[in-house]
Amino acid sequence: MSARIRRSVRVSNDLGLHLRAAGVLVQMAGGFACEITLERDGAGGQRANAKSIMSVLALAAGRGTALTVEAEGSDAERAVEALCALIDRGFES
Amino acid sequence: MPPGSGRPRIFRGIGTSAGIAIGRVVLLDRRSVRFRRHHIEAKDVEAEIARLESAITASVAQLEAVRTSFAGSAMDHKAILEAHEMMLRDRSLFTEASRTIRDELVNAEWAVSQVIARIRSLFDSVADPYFRERKGDVEFAGERILRNLVGQMNDIAEVPAHAEGVVLVAHDLSPVDTAVLSQHKVKAFVTEVGGKTSHSSIIARALEIPAVVGAHGIVDAAGSGDQIIIDGLDGQVLLRPTKIQVERSDRRRVIFDRMTLELLEAQALPAQTTDGHSIRVAGNIELPVEVATVISRGGEAIGLYRTEFMFLGRREPPSEEDHYQTYRKVLAEVGDRQVTIRTFDLGGDKIFQGMAPLELEANPALGLRAIRYCLRHPEIFEPQIAGVLRAAMHGDVRVMLPMVAAVEEVEDAREVISQVSARLTRDGVPHKTDVPVGIMIEVPSAVFIADHLAKHVDFFAVGTNDLLQFLLAADRTNERVDYLNHPLHPSVLRTLRTIADAARAAHIHTSVCGEMAGDLENTALLLGLGFDQLSMNATSIPKVKRLVLELAKSECDALLSETLACAKREEVVELVRQFMSSKTLLQPNWDEEDEVARA
Numbered sequence: 001m002s003a004r005i006r007r008s009v010r011v012s013n014d015l016g017l018h019l020r021a022a023g024v025l026v027q028m029a030g031g032f033a034c035e036i037t038l039e040r041d042g043a044g045g046q047r048a049n050a051k052s053i054m055s056v057l058a059l060a061a062g063r064g065t066a067l068t069v070e071a072e073g074s075d076a077e078r079a080v081e082a083l084c085a086l087i088d089r090g091f092e093s
Numbered sequence: 094m095p096p097g098s099g100r101p102r103i104f105r106g107i108g109t110s111a112g113i114a115i116g117r118v119v120l121l122d123r124r125s126v127r128f129r130r131h132h133i134e135a136k137d138v139e140a141e142i143a144r145l146e147s148a149i150t151a152s153v154a155q156l157e158a159v160r161t162s163f164a165g166s167a168m169d170h171k172a173i174l175e176a177h178e179m180m181l182r183d184r185s186l187f188t189e190a191s192r193t194i195r196d197e198l199v200n201a202e203w204a205v206s207q208v209i210a211r212i213r214s215l216f217d218s219v220a221d222p223y224f225r226e227r228k229g230d231v232e233f234a235g236e237r238i239l240r241n242l243v244g245q246m247n248d249i250a251e252v253p254a255h256a257e258g259v260v261l262v263a264h265d266l267s268p269v270d271t272a273v274l275s276q277h278k279v280k281a282f283v284t285e286v287g288g289k290t291s292h293s294s295i296i297a298r299a300l301e302i303p304a305v306v307g308a309h310g311i312v313d314a315a316g317s318g319d320q321i322i323i324d325g326l327d328g329q330v331l332l333r334p335t336k337i338q339v340e341r342s343d344r345r346r347v348i349f350d351r352m353t354l355e356l357l358e359a360q361a362l363p364a365q366t367t368d369g370h371s372i373r374v375a376g377n378i379e380l381p382v383e384v385a386t387v388i389s390r391g392g393e394a395i396g397l398y399r400t401e402f403m404f405l406g407r408r409e410p411p412s413e414e415d416h417y418q419t420y421r422k423v424l425a426e427v428g429d430r431q432v433t434i435r436t437f438d439l440g441g442d443k444i445f446q447g448m449a450p451l452e453l454e455a456n457p458a459l460g461l462r463a464i465r466y467c468l469r470h471p472e473i474f475e476p477q478i479a480g481v482l483r484a485a486m487h488g489d490v491r492v493m494l495p496m497v498a499a500v501e502e503v504e505d506a507r508e509v510i511s512q513v514s515a516r517l518t519r520d521g522v523p524h525k526t527d528v529p530v531g532i533m534i535e536v537p538s539a540v541f542i543a544d545h546l547a548k549h550v551d552f553f554a555v556g557t558n559d560l561l562q563f564l565l566a567a568d569r570t571n572e573r574v575d576y577l578n579h580p581l582h583p584s585v586l587r588t589l590r591t592i593a594d595a596a597r598a599a600h601i602h603t604s605v606c607g608e609m610a611g612d613l614e615n616t617a618l619l620l621g622l623g624f625d626q627l628s629m630n631a632t633s634i635p636k637v638k639r640l641v642l643e644l645a646k647s648e649c650d651a652l653l654s655e656t657l658a659c660a661k662r663e664e665v666v667e668l669v670r671q672f673m674s675s676k677t678l679l680q681p682n683w684d685e686e687d688e689v690a691r692a
Binding site: 015016018019020022023026027049051052053054055057058060062085089092 | 176179
C-alpha cells in the first residue's frame with residue numbers, strides 16, 4: 001500500500017518546534033521508510049523535510065503554528081499518526 | 094595588558110542563568126576558520142566528496158566523544174549535543190554540499206560554506222527570536238566541518254585552573270565548548286552574542302552556573318587573569334571590580350545561594366502546607382526512560398503512565414510478555430514509589446499499525462476509543478491487564494481506566510480483570526489479585542455519577558485536558574474555540590468540587606493529572622479542593638512543591654470559596670492573581686543584604 005496521508009496538527013507546547021523537539025521529531029521520522037513533509041498552513045506554506053533537522057528548524061514553528069504532516073509510502077499512515085501524536089503531546093518524552 | 098591592571102569596567106548584557114560568581118577571566122579566542130574557493134578537476138570530484146564525508150564523520154565522532162564523556166546529569170545539555178550531531182548527520186547538508194562540489198567543481202570547504210550560508214539565510218527572515226538564534230547552531234555545525242576539512246580543530250582541551258575560580262569570556266560558545274567547560278569547573282561565563290534561548294544559555298541553566306550574554310566588547314577589554322564578577326540576575330558584568338563592588342556582589346551571592354538551597358530542599362521535602370496538610374506531587378511519563386527525570390526532580394510517584402507508546406514501531410499489538418517486561422523496567426527504577434498505569438487510550442484518532450482497522454468516525458474524540466475500544470478488543474486489552482497484574486508482584490501498582498462514562502464500563506472492565514486473574518491462577522503464573530483499580534474522570538457524565546462510580550473503584554484521577562474540552566464543548570485542536578478551554582472557568586472549578594466531594598465521601602484517593610496540575614496558577618485551588626495528588630511533567634515538580642511549602646491550606650480554602658462564587662473566568666483569574674502576588678515564589682530576598690553584611 002502506498003498512499004498519501006495528510007493530517008493537520010497544531011504545535012501547542014511553549015517553545016514550539018525548538019531544537020530538542022526538532023531532534024526528537026527528526027529521529028522519529030527517520031524510523032519510517034516513507035517520505036514525510038511538514039507544511040505550514042496558510043498561503044505560501046513553507047515546507048520542510050521531516051527527516052532533516054535543519055529543514056525542520058528553519059520552519060520556525062513556534063507555539064500555535066498550524067502544520068500539515070504529509071507522508072507517502074508504505075508506512076505513511078503509521079508515520080503521520082506517530083508524528084501528530086508527538087506534536088500533540090508537546091514533544092514530551 | 095597584565096592581569097589586574099586597567100580601570101574597572103561595567104558591561105551590561107542579558108542575564109540568562111541566575112546566580113552570582115566572582116572569579117578570574119579565561120579568554121577563549123575563537124577566530125573564524127579561513128579557506129579559499131578553488132576550482133577542482135572533474136576527475137577529482139569523487140575524492141573531494143569523500144573528503145567531505147570523512148570530515149563529517151570526524152565531526153560526528155568528536156561530538157559523540159564529548160557527549161558520552163559528559164557524565165553530568167544535565168539532560169538538556171546532552172539533548173542539545175545530540176541535536177548538533179543530527180545536524181552534522183543531516184543528509185540534506187551532505188547531499189547539497191556534494192551537489193555543489195559536482196556541479197560547480199569547487200572544493201568541499203567552499204561547498205559547505207555555501208550550503209550553510211543558504212540555510213542560515215532561511216533563519217534571517219524568521220521573526221521569532223528563539224528560532225532566529227538557531228542559525229548559531231547551524232553555524233557551529235558548519236564551522237566544525239570546515240575546521241575538520243582544513244585540519245584546524247581547536248576544541249578546548251584544558252582550562253587553566255585558578256584558585257579563585259575560572260570565568261570564561263568568549264565571543265560565543267559552541268555546545269562542545271560548554272560541555273568540555275562543565276567538566277573543568279568553570280564558575281560562570283559571559284559572551285558577546287547570544288540570547289536567553291541560545292544553547293550556551295540553556296546549558297548554563299542546566300548546569301546551574303551564572304551566565305550573561307550580549308556583553309558587547311568584553312573580549313577586547315578583558316585580559317586573562319583579570320578579576321571579574323558575573324551577575325546572572327541583572328545581566329551585569331564587572332571587570333576589574335573595586336573592593337566595594339566585590340563586597341557587595343559577595344553579599345548578593347550569599348543571599349542568592351540561600352534561596353537556591355531552599356529550592357533544592359523543597360525538591361527533597363514532602364509537599365506539605367504551612368499548616369500541615371500534605372499533597373503528593375507525582376510525575377507523568379510515557380516511556381520507562383522518563384522515570385529517572387521524575388525522581389531526580391523530586392517526584393513522589395508516577396501518577397500517570399501513558400502506555401500507548403508500546404505500540405510504536407510494532408507490527409503486532411504488544412504481547413502479555415511485552416507489557417510485563419516494560420512495566421517491570423519502570424518498577425525497577427521507581428523503588429517503592431507508586432506507579433499508576435493507564436490502560437490504552439486507543440481508537441478514535443489514535444490508531445497504530447497492528448490494530449484492527451477502524452471505521453472512519455466523523456467525531457473521533459467522541460468515538461470508539463479508550464475503555465470503549467478496549468472492551469470491544471479483548472485481544473488488545475487482556476494482554477495488557479495480564480502484564481499489569483504480573484508486574485504488580487514487583488512494586489506498588491495501580492491500574493487506571495481512561496474515558497469512563499458509565500458504571501457498566503467499570504463493571505465490565507473489572508470482569509475482564511477477574512477473568513484474566515483466574516486464567517493466570519489456572520496457569521500457575523504469579524500475579525497480584527487485588528491490584529487497585531481506578532478511573533480517569535474526563536467525561537462530564539462521569540462527574541454527575543461520581544458518587545456511584547466511587548463505590549466501584551479504588552481511586553479517581555481527573556484528566557483535565559479532555560474534561561475541559563468536553564465540559565466546554567470546545568475542541569482543543571480548534572484554535573477558534575480553544576480560548577474557552579481555560580482551567581479557571583467557573584464551571585471547571587465546580588466540576589472539580591463535585592468530583593473531589595464524591596471521592597471524599599467514599600474515602601477514595603483522588604488526583605489531578607492533566608496539564609492543569611503542573612501550572613502554579615492552579616496549585617492553591619487544587620489544594621483547596623482537597624485532591625490527594627497532583628501529577629505533572631517532571632519539570633514542574635520542584636516549582637509546585639516549593640509553592641505548596643509556602644501555602645496554608647486554610648488560605649487555599651478561602652480562595653476556593655471566593656472563586657466558586659464567581660460568574661466569569663476573568664474574575665477567578667483576577668482573584669488568583671491577587672492571591673499569588675503575595676507569594677514570594679522564587680524571588681531572592683534582597684532585604685537581607687544588611688543582615689548578611691553584619692554577619
